[in-house]
Amino acid sequence: MIMATTETITTRTPTNATAKSALAIYLLLGIAFGIVLTKSEVLSWFRIQEMFRFQSFRMYGIIGTAVATAALSLAIIKRFHWKALSGEVISIPAKTLGSGTRYAVGGVLFGIGWALTGACPGPLFALVANGVSVMLAAVIAALAGTWIYGLLRQRLPH
Amino acid sequence: MTASVSGSWPWYIAGPIIGLFVPALLIAGNRVFGVSSNLRHLCSAIAPGGLEYFRYDWKREGLWNLVFLLGILLGGFWAGHSGAGYDIAISAETKAALAKLGIRDFSGMAPHEIFNWHALLTLRGFVCVIVGGLLVGFGTAYAGGCTSGHAVSGLASFQLPSLIAVFGFFAGGLAATYFLLPLLFS
Numbered sequence: 607m608i609m610a611t612t613e614t615i616t617t618r619t620p621t622n623a624t625a626k627s628a629l630a631i632y633l634l635l636g637i638a639f640g641i642v643l644t645k646s647e648v649l650s651w652f653r654i655q656e657m658f659r660f661q662s663f664r665m666y667g668i669i670g671t672a673v674a675t676a677a678l679s680l681a682i683i684k685r686f687h688w689k690a691l692s693g694e695v696i697s698i699p700a701k702t703l704g705s706g707t708r709y710a711v712g713g714v715l716f717g718i719g720w721a722l723t724g725a726c727p728g729p730l731f732a733l734v735a736n737g738v739s740v741m742l743a744a745v746i747a748a749l750a751g752t753w754i755y756g757l758l759r760q761r762l763p764h
Numbered sequence: 765m766t767a768s769v770s771g772s773w774p775w776y777i778a779g780p781i782i783g784l785f786v787p788a789l790l791i792a793g794n795r796v797f798g799v800s801s802n803l804r805h806l807c808s809a810i811a812p813g814g815l816e817y818f819r820y821d822w823k824r825e826g827l828w829n830l831v832f833l834l835g836i837l838l839g840g841f842w843a844g845h846s847g848a849g850y851d852i853a854i855s856a857e858t859k860a861a862l863a864k865l866g867i868r869d870f871s872g873m874a875p876h877e878i879f880n881w882h883a884l885l886t887l888r889g890f891v892c893v894i895v896g897g898l899l900v901g902f903g904t905a906y907a908g909g910c911t912s913g914h915a916v917s918g919l920a921s922f923q924l925p926s927l928i929a930v931f932g933f934f935a936g937g938l939a940a941t942y943f944l945l946p947l948l949f950s
Binding site for chain 2 (some may be wrong): 649663
């Protein structure tokens with residue numbers, strides 16, 4: 607059975623006024639994230655190699671504390687019923703499991719790409735900005751990879 | 765503090781800050797932290813090619829994330845050009861393992877021997893940059909997320925699909941590190 611699950615793109619429509627000011631917030635948060643990616647060295651090919659060779663705790667410490675902090679924040683948001691600036695109730699849409707194939711196979715393929723380029727999508731872009739100009743070719747290749755997925759999606763098991 | 769601004773940040777500072785992007789984006793507009801969706805949004809904006817996967821209102825769904833991505837570029841540029849260039853302090857074992865593969869230059873963010881435009885014409889440069897990039901784009905689209913979407917947002921919200929994906933990331937990364945790289949560099 608080959609069945610492509612429809613990708614759930616969450617339709618959320620903020621009002622125009624909040625949309626504009628929110629864009630400024632996203633820009634500032636993005637700038638902060640670009641700085642963190644650089645200063646944490648997670649965009650270093652060498653650091654990724656060190657991680658996959660289990661030769662330093664650093665990357666595991668970063669990912670582990672990031673997950674713990676995010677999970678704790680989500681618990682606080684839930685407990686105190688915090689709302690988004692737009693007034694919406696905050697929610698993270700659940701991912702559909704399906705057969706799980708897409709997560710396992712897609713995950714392995716991305717993992718190979720992560721080790722080869724030494725970069726996941728955020729760092730891929732941040733590296734270009736950092737001055738590793740050849741990563742522009744990797745960004746274009748990544749766009750091509752996503753496009754190829756779009757082309758083959760109906761024929762892939764999900 | 766000044767030292768930490770110009771150099772690298774310890775993991776126990778960097779990790780929690782990365783984690784805080786999840787609540788920050790939720791509070792800013794109920795958005796889920798995840799960078800790889802931008803590859804889809806960019807395809808949809810530039811070359812949808814009539815494919816169903818790219819037929820949606822990318823501005824409405826993805827403009828916020830593309831603006832976030834623009835910020836990553838600005839922040840990455842600023843952080844990358846403000847501090848003095850320094851060698852990343854990777855462990856001696858990693859240096860020894862990489863030296864066995866023929867990597868001698870440990871300066872910068874990625875080995876210059878592989879990550880430069882001329883090296884794209886060599887097998888290892890082509891595989892690391894082009895094939896690696898293709899797999900990042902294809903794999904994240906297929907898996908529906910990357911390190912930020914699955915490993916951080918997904919695991920923090922206890923989603924089983926994300927746990928499967930993260931196991932996949934590591935299985936693929938280990939395979940590439942222990943089998944593919946030695947083949948490419950022998």
